Amino acid sequence: MLADVFKESEFGRDDFTTNNTDSPVVAQFAASNPKDLADAAEIIAPYVDGVDLNCGCPQRWAWKEKIGAYMxxxxxxxxEMVRNVKARVDIPCSIKIRKHDDLRYVKHPVITFGLQKFVRRAESVGVDWITIHGRTRKQSNRLPVDVEAIKLVKSVATVPIIANGGVFTKEQADQLHxxxxxxGIMSARGLLKNPAFFAGHDYTPLECVQVCR
Incomplete structure (x- = not known):
């Protein structure tokens, strides 16, 4: 969800629904400044178990809006965004990042910044876990994820690391782990296709589907 839209209007909050049995649940926001993210986190905190900052969305519109992978x-x-959220709410705050073309260095107009240092900066203000997608912003999702990039982040981190990308079956999840x-392992498209695959099912059994009338 977009943090600035979420915090400003009821319409912007219509994208979010939950219930008492929906736990644990983590709300992911895209934001470009600390205040918007912290404000949105404070509003949603009573209804979720954690807040995540999206630093990985590769879409062009997100880059133009200076959110997602731009971060x-x-x-x-x-x-600073993580620090502000941690100061305002009592639930975990995580970030989702992705691989860079150069594993060690991110090219920046002012500074050269290592991926390892990026992780450590987030850790220094109390980030609770980090998810890394194993492809660069420009790589097709048809390409395999870079296992070495994920291993690099895991090797330098002191917080839990979750791997993401290219996981559509439990076997693939187990292999990446x-x-x-x-x-931990995250899946997006795989779980949309088969929400039960983490439980070892090749397809979602009918008994897993609750019909609401």
Missing amino acids: MEQPELVR KETGVN
Whole structure:
């Protein structure tokens, strides 16, 4: 969700619904400044178990709006955004990042900033976990994820690391976990296709679907 829209209007909050049995649930926001993110986090905090800052969305419109993967070029700003959320709410705050063309260095107009340092800056203000997508912003999702990039982040981090990208089956999830040693696996498109695959099902059983009348 867009933090600025979410905090400003009831219409912007219509995208979010939950219930008492929906737990744990983490709300992910895209934001470009600390105040918008912290304000949105404060509003949603009573209804969720955590807040995540999206630093990975590769879409062109997000880049133009200076959100999503654009935030990977702004390590100090990300640090400040996490710090502000942690100061305002008592629930975990995480970030989702992605691989860069150069694993060690992010090219920036002013500074050269290592991916390792990016992780450590977020850790210095109390980020609770980090999810990394194993492709660059410009790489097709048809390409395999870079296991080495994920392993790099895991090796330098002191907080839990979650791997993301290219996981459509439990076997793929297990293999990525084995290769990287991460603390967890995230899937998006795979779970949209089959919400039960983490439980080992090739397709979602009918008994898993509750019909609401």
